[in-house]
Every structure is written in structure tokens, then in C-alpha cells.
Amino acid sequence: MFTGIVEETGILRSLRPAPGGGGVLAVRCRAALDGSRVGDSIAVNGVCLTVSSLAEDGFSADVMPETLRRSNLGLLSPGTRLNLERAMPADGRFGGHLVTGHIDGRGSIRSAAREGNAVWYTIGCCPEILRLIVPKGSVAVDGISLTVTDTGPVFFRVSVIPHTASLTSLGGRGPGDTVNLENDCIGRYVERLLQAGMGQKPAGALTAEALSALGF
Numbered sequence: 470m471f472t473g474i475v476e477e478t479g480i481l482r483s484l485r486p487a488p489g490g491g492g493v494l495a496v497r498c499r500a501a502l503d504g505s506r507v508g509d510s511i512a513v514n515g516v517c518l519t520v521s522s523l524a525e526d527g528f529s530a531d532v533m534p535e536t537l538r539r540s541n542l543g544l545l546s547p548g549t550r551l552n553l554e555r556a557m558p559a560d561g562r563f564g565g566h567l568v569t570g571h572i573d574g575r576g577s578i579r580s581a582a583r584e585g586n587a588v589w590y591t592i593g594c595c596p597e598i599l600r601l602i603v604p605k606g607s608v609a610v611d612g613i614s615l616t617v618t619d620t621g622p623v624f625f626r627v628s629v630i631p632h633t634a635s636l637t638s639l640g641g642r643g644p645g646d647t648v649n650l651e652n653d654c655i656g657r658y659v660e661r662l663l664q665a666g667m668g669q670k671p672a673g674a675l676t677a678e679a680l681s682a683l684g685f
Contacts, residue, residue, distance in 0.1 A: 471512045471554050473565035473607075473614025475637045476500050478550040479513075482527065484543065490534040494518065494542060497527040501553040510570065512554040514638075515612030515649040516540050517570025541575055541611075541647040550638040552612040565614030566607040572651045573598050576610070579624060581643050586631055590639070593624045594650055601652040601660065609651040613637050 479498030486492050494513065501511055502523065509520050511528065518530035537543035545551075557563070576594035583589075592610065594602075602608055602625045606617050615627040634640030642648065 470557050471517070471565075471568040471570055471612070472557050472561075472563055473515075473568040473609045473612060474554065475552040475613055476554050478636070478638055479527070479553045481545055481547055481549045481551055483547055484532070484545070487531070491537065492532045492543070493521070493529055494532050495527060495529045496551060496553070498553055499526065501555055502526075502528065503555075505555060510556040512552070512556075512568070512570045512612045514541060514552050515568070515570065515572050515609050515651055516542060539574055540572055540649050544647055550641065552637050552639075554612060566609075567654050568609045568612070568614060568651060569654050570612075570651075572609075572649045574650055575647050576650045578642055578644055578646045578648060584628075587628045588634060588640075589618075589626060589628050590642075591624050591626050592648065592650075596623070598650055598652060599623065599625065601656040603656070606656070607653045609649075611638060611642075611648045613639060 477498060477500040479496040479501060482495040482497050484492045484494050496513065505511065505520060505523065507520050507523060510517050511520060516536060518532065520528045521531050522529045532542060574595060576592045579591040579593050581588055581590050599620065602617055602620055604617055604619050608615055608617055610627065613633065618626045618628055629639060
């Protein structure tokens, strides 16, 4: 489990293909190595990966084919900045929101516009992801815990402060760039439980009519 508070940005060294599919991702970093051991979890651009080997200045992790299909890891070039966060300790601060590291899919930055000391990012995504994104709710973008300001039919918007822009890779991203998205996991469970109560399949939509039928 993670919080969406990025600890440092590492550098992608390589993504070597693995026999039969998938790959081995190598990252150069420092802070994320503190206390880390082989077998520990580190979120890389919001994707929970298991450390398979450690070096003095980085780590490697296996990436399965499904992860490459669903995330942006396979689209990145060596030298790209990566958002890194170690798994949250039980006695640590909870500065963001509940982030599992199991992303829902990818989105695309449509625009980045500065307003005062902040930058507005408009991010396009598919309806399956968008249906669980709500204004003033939380969303993880490349592993960064952000607050949604508003939504549209095929997009949502977030406003990023200078601290976040400077300490994460998002400050260097722009229109056309692909980002990993993870919905608030609480919303996922609420939707599934409501659907189960109505005898619906998990893929069904959560609608005003469904809530009304349950007495809400």
C-alpha cells in the first residue's frame, strides 16, 4: 500500500525484454533504496513493482506483460524521470490517499496551463476510469496523489502546486504525454458492493437509478 506522496524521482536505465514477454526494468535512484530489500515493493510511476535485485545506486524489478499493456512503463525511454515511492510503513505519516499501485489504465495529458503559482492539467481517459473520478475526490496520476477539481465527458482536471511539480516528473510532462491512472480504491469497493446488492455484474454502471432503488 502507498500514499501517493512521491519520495524521489529516479531515472530509467533500461527495460530489457524478458523471454516470452514482459521485461526487466532497471532504475537509478538513492532515497528509495533506504531500508529496501529484495522482495520489497516500490511504486514506479504508480505501478507497484517487486524489487528483484539491488545495487548501490539503483534496483531492478520484473515487469509482467499485463503491466506493460496497462501502464506507460513500456513507452518510456532510458533517461526518463520516474516517480518512486516505497511501500507505506505501518507507523508512517498518511499524507496522500490509499494507493494500491494497481493502476486502472492510462490517460493522456490534453493541456497544461499555468495560473499564478499552479499548473492546470487536463487529462483525457476512458469512461471506465472516468466513472469513478469525482470532483474533490482523489486520483493517482503516475503515482502522485492529486485532488480532482472538475470532470467532463472524457476528461478530468487537476491543479498542481510548485512543490509537486518540482519534486515529481509531472512538472516536465505536457500535452500528448501518457500517464498512469489509479482510481480511489474506496470508490471501487463501494461500487462493487452496491452492484452485488442489486444482483448486478461488477461491470455494470453505478447510476442515480441504482442508488435510488437501494434507498439513497
